[in-house]
Every structure is written in C-alpha cells, then in structure tokens.
Amino acid sequence: MKEIRAIVRPTRIQKLRDALRAIPNFPGVTLFKAEGFTAPASANRRSVREELVDFSEKTMLSVVCEDDMVESIREAIMLSCRTGQIGDGLVWVVDIGEIHRVRDGSPY
Incomplete structure (x- = not known):
C-alpha cells in the first residue's frame, strides 16, 4: 500500500475533487489546511518585509491506496x-507498512 501526499492551491480543490x-474505486481523500512558501531560490527578489509575511494558504491532502x-x-x-x-505544489508517494481500522483493529 502507498500514501500519496500533496500540497496544492486551495482554489484547485473543486477541480481536484471532480478528477x-x-x-x-477511488478510496477517498483527507484534506488539511496548511500554510507555506516557495523555496527562496525559486522566487523573485523581494523586500525583507515581504520575506517575513510571504506564507500563503495551501491544502495538503492524503490518499491511502493500493500500489x-x-x-x-x-x-x-x-x-x-x-x-x-x-507555488502549484508538490506530490510525493510514501510506502505504508501496516494499516489497521480504529473501529475494530482489523488490518485494512
């Protein structure tokens, strides 16, 4: 099993949900509110003030699925x-060792 995680723009969630x-057999998704900023080397030069307040809203998501x-x-x-x-975001995949249901402790 794998977990797919991504950080995306909140404005794209409707389109993402539809996709x-x-x-x-899509298994479901969990969304988290997040904040972040782009790697400084990727962004244009800005003032010190802008550097201190440049966090932007993001949405982090997690999907657990079969390989x-x-x-x-x-x-x-x-x-x-x-x-x-x-600032469009990132997607990464993580291996999962075990998953158990909270409801009854059974393997997922």
Whole structure:
C-alpha cells in the first residue's frame, strides 16, 4: 500500500475533487489546511518585509491506496492542480507498512 501526499492551491480543490471522483474505486481523500512558501531560490527578489509575511494558504491532502492506483491518482492531482505558476505544489508517494481500522483493529 502507498500514501500519496500533496500540497496544492486551495482554489484547485473543486477541480481536484471532480478528477479524483472520476477514478474507478477511488478510496477517498483527507484534506488539511496548511500554510507555506516557495523555496527562496525559486522566487523573485523581494523586500525583507515581504520575506517575513510571504506564507500563503495551501491544502495538503492524503490518499491511502493500493500500489496499482498510484499513477492514476498522482496524474489526477497533477493535471487538476497545475496552473503553470510557482507555488502549484508538490506530490510525493510514501510506502505504508501496516494499516489497521480504529473501529475494530482489523488490518485494512
């Protein structure tokens, strides 16, 4: 199993939701409010004041899925959240060792 995590623009969530729901047997997604800033080397030169207040709203998401679903989910995230601008976000995949349901302790 894998966990796909991503940080994206909150304004792209509606389009992302539609893209994920279109994937057959999509397992679900969890969203988190987040804040962040672009790597300084990637951004244009700014004043010290701008550097201190440059955090912008982001949405972090997590999807736990079978290995064979990773590519379709990753593509849906990247295509629906891409604007072509700095700050579009990141997507990464993490291996999962074990998952258990809280409800009854059974393996997922």
